[in-house]
Amino acid sequence: MNDYVIECHNLETAYAPSLNRPILNGINCQIKRGEFVVLLGLNGAGKSTLLRSLVGLVPSVRGEIIVNNVEMNSRTLPKIRRDVGMLFQGGGLIRQLSALENVLCGCLGKRTTWQTLLGFSKRDRMLALNLLEQLGLLELAFQKTSQLSGGQQQRVAIARTLIQSPQILLVDEPITGLDVVASQQVMETLSQLHTQQGMTIVAVLHDLGIAEKYAGQAIVLDAGRVVYQGLCDNLQAKFAKVSDSIKRQGSRGQGAGENNPNREP
Numbered sequence: 001m002n003d004y005v006i007e008c009h010n011l012e013t014a015y016a017p018s019l020n021r022p023i024l025n026g027i028n029c030q031i032k033r034g035e036f037v038v039l040l041g042l043n044g045a046g047k048s049t050l051l052r053s054l055v056g057l058v059p060s061v062r063g064e065i066i067v068n069n070v071e072m073n074s075r076t077l078p079k080i081r082r083d084v085g086m087l088f089q090g091g092g093l094i095r096q097l098s099a100l101e102n103v104l105c106g107c108l109g110k111r112t113t114w115q116t117l118l119g120f121s122k123r124d125r126m127l128a129l130n131l132l133e134q135l136g137l138l139e140l141a142f143q144k145t146s147q148l149s150g151g152q153q154q155r156v157a158i159a160r161t162l163i164q165s166p167q168i169l170l171v172d173e174p175i176t177g178l179d180v181v182a183s184q185q186v187m188e189t190l191s192q193l194h195t196q197q198g199m200t201i202v203a204v205l206h207d208l209g210i211a212e213k214y215a216g217q218a219i220v221l222d223a224g225r226v227v228y229q230g231l232c233d234n235l236q237a238k239f240a241k242v243s244d245s246i247k248r249q250g251s252r253g254q255g256a257g258e259n260n261p262n263r264e265p
């Protein structure tokens, strides 16, 4: 037993001919319980693929993923999926349904068809309303999500993931396309889940300033490998150093990040 909630050891996905390499090419990383981790990297580095791997949506050909000290395989995947909630890029809300109905959709995987045939239970509706209230959206509960702002929609999507009571929340680009105010609201929501409920959060972000403000740890990917894992401070300088070292290694014909998958304190 250790205090990591997520561990990847030499994780490798199938060879991608378009890239001339596996999309994830030997990922090593560890995430501790209660950490807020930002996943950074250039476009195509493999960030979304790594997040999707952590909920068993991308098959691996080598290495292992361990969640809550349980190794991922077809037998353990249902349990792991109960512990890990994932918010996909774009949120994936049903636009013609209300905020409340969208949040309730998050329960569908937990209920049998019979249980939902007559509608959702009073308990589920209360839970969904509580979550919407917690995220500052109670007065919009019966509004169609197509009529909500981008930031409000993203918070509804977060509530829909939270109704499954995950211990770990994975979020893929939660603020892409949002304005400054909406981005801040969404990040504050994630931050509160982390500080007030101790939730472990792993978020793909592109903005280094926002990453530094909210996350404690950073994992930087390049070409399907971890090239930095450590504290999330002074990222601008560290990230420039990482990019430079990738370029230097590239010019010497070495694979990016081969020498530095080490975790900083």
Ligand SMILES: Nc1ncnc2c1ncn2[C@@H]1O[C@H](COP(=O)(O)OP(=O)(O)OP(=O)(O)O)[C@@H](O)[C@H]1O
Residues within 6 Å of the ligand: 016, 018, 019, 023, 041, 042, 043, 044, 045, 046, 047, 048, 049, 050
């Ligand atoms: N199913 C797939 N088949 C083949 N190639 C894929 C597949 N999914 C992703 N890729 C490729 O793998 C690479 C990594 O994709 P991924 O979406 O994980 O990157 P990312 O770091 O999240 O990028 P972005 O910041 O642009 O979202 C990309 O080059 C992408 O084109």
